[in-house]
Amino acid sequence: MDGIRQWRIAPEGAAESVATESSAFAQAPEGGFTWVHVNCAHPGAREWLEGAPLEPLILRALLAPETRPRCTTHGEGVLLNLRGVNLNPGDEVEDMVSLRMWVSESLVVTVQLRRLMAVSDVHESIERGQGPDGAGELVARLALRLADRVEPVVAGLNEKVDVLEDQVIEGLSTLSRRDLGDIRRVAIVLRRHMAPQRDALSTFEIEDMPWLRPHDRSRLREATERMTRLAEELDAIRDRAQVVHDQIIDARAEAMNKQMLLLSVVAAIFLPLGLLTGLLGINVGGVPGVDNPNAFWIVCAGLVAIGFVLMLVFWRAGLLGRR
The missing domain is CATH 1.10.287 (Helix Hairpins)
Known part of the structure; x- marks a missing residue:
């Protein structure tokens, strides 16, 4: 079915694509795990997932209409929500796409409502024979690829602020406060999701799950640090944009x-x-010089x-x- 992909991934990272029947949920290889990815943007994918052999609580979390980055343990698994920038044509990058995950030792279920480039990157690596060797490694790869996709967007915001700062120094009259407002808006929206995402990854890394190996925790720590750095850069962009805005107001007030x-x-x-x-x-008498x-x-x-x-x-x- 379109929108549903499943792999059986062995402990050494070798992956085998499987059919999309519900029995595949329980068919993890010895020492490996099964990854089921559902793109609910495709017709019938949501209905297929609703019929999957998962607990109602897990299904509600995976199909919730609105989510924020979070990490919640449930039994032997973890419910994890992450966000990635929206790089789909015609969409705004700050309209972030959610990635909902149920992660356990032998099963990982990921759900997206719109196309997410970071997931496609991991799909391609599996098809090249470079699959993850565990559920924790898969989550770490997804988190790192989400960070990889955010970094060019943040770098672009930094460059735009640099240009505006140069224009303020040169005193150019063409400087647009609308462009500045767009930069601030994008930085604020991205920051709103980056900080909770950092906390969610940090919580997942320190959870006492026996199937999380030291290597997995190290990769998750790296993803957390990158999210922290991105959140700090977004804070700096927001502050720099505020300084530029204040300089524009001061310059216009001085001219006025x-x-x-x-x-x-x-x-x-x-x-x-x-x-x-x-x-x-x-017109009265006595005016001098009449x-x-x-x-x-x-x-x-x-x-x-x-x-x-x-x-x-x-x-x-x-x-x-x-x-």
């Missing part, structure tokens, strides 16, 4: 203040001039002189460009 200062100086210069012309323009034919030019010269003196005062006060 300069413009308002110029307008204030112009208004301050013309305010006394307007007062004088207003007084001389009132009978003097040169009064107009005398008043104009006086206004120019007053304006020049005011400009000189503002210039000496550093309000007209003087530093």
